[in-house]
Amino acid sequence: MLVADKLQFAYPGASPYSFSLLAHPGTVTAISGASGSGKSTLLDLLAGFLAPGAGRLALDDVNLLPLPPERRPVSLLLQSDNLFEHLSAADNAELGLARDLPRQERRAKVAEALAQVGLAGFEAKPASMLSGGQKQRVALARTLLRDRAVLLLDEPFSALDDETRGTIRNLVADLTAQQRWHTILVSHHGDDIAALATSHYRLEAGRLQRA
Ligand SMILES: Nc1ncnc2c1ncn2[C@@H]1O[C@H](COP(=O)(O)OP(=O)(O)OP(=O)(O)O)[C@@H](O)[C@H]1O
Numbered sequence: 001m002l003v004a005d006k007l008q009f010a011y012p013g014a015s016p017y018s019f020s021l022l023a024h025p026g027t028v029t030a031i032s033g034a035s036g037s038g039k040s041t042l043l044d045l046l047a048g049f050l051a052p053g054a055g056r057l058a059l060d061d062v063n064l065l066p067l068p069p070e071r072r073p074v075s076l077l078l079q080s081d082n083l084f085e086h087l088s089a090a091d092n093a094e095l096g097l098a099r100d101l102p103r104q105e106r107r108a109k110v111a112e113a114l115a116q117v118g119l120a121g122f123e124a125k126p127a128s129m130l131s132g133g134q135k136q137r138v139a140l141a142r143t144l145l146r147d148r149a150v151l152l153l154d155e156p157f158s159a160l161d162d163e164t165r166g167t168i169r170n171l172v173a174d175l176t177a178q179q180r181w182h183t184i185l186v187s188h189h190g191d192d193i194a195a196l197a198t199s200h201y202r203l204e205a206g207r208l209q210r211a
Pocket residue numbers: 011012014033034035036037038039040041042
């Protein structure tokens with residue numbers, strides 16, 4: 001279980017935040033809140049891009065706060081701009097893998113991950129030639145290869161049309177359950193939250209309230 005307990009943070013001269021939440025493995029926890037309420041700030045604290053002044057952040061009782069972002073068991077998927085446009089789908093996905101694996105093994109794992117997100121045969125396609133939905137699939141394949149226990153999603157479906165949105169949403173639900181990820185979904189969209197989340201917090205006045 002991922003536990004944030006009274007994580008404190010304040011930008012200079014602004015009111016402080018105090019974030020507490022629980023997220024269970026294999027489930028999606030949604031965070032909603034008005035623009036400027038602090039959702040990105042919360043994700044930055046979880047990912048380690050910001051350091052809290054006080055509080056606790058632990059995954060299965062392991063304290064995450066001393067760990068720099070690259071050593072946290074966390075991956076991040078944004079609304080868009082997740083890929084290097086000049087690299088192929090396979091090369092983008094492969095960025096999720098440890099570099100010390102033999103090349104052949106890396107390629108096999110990448111092909112398997114791309115197939116799992118419905119992109120078998122797309123290995124050599126440059127990212128610049130993929131649709132928005134295909135790009136999010138490649139980003140999910142990379143996340144799958146990275147396989148960190150916590151997945152942070154910041155409005156990951158917003159740039160997608162309705163049909164693609166449903167498909168990518170199902171993929172996130174399936175991968176979360178299959179990999180036992182603790183998925184945190186920041187979203188303004190009630191339908192995404194209703195479709196995916198097993199728990200839902202609203203961020204208001206610097207605190208997370210169960211919705
Ligand atoms: N580096 C910073 N320095 C000072 N204030 C900041 C900084 N980054 C964000 N803020 C302020 O902190 C508040 C929360 O910002 P944050 O980006 O976390 O909100 P958000 O809920 O993610 O907003 P949105 O939904 O619009 O993306 C806002 O008032 C913002 O202006």
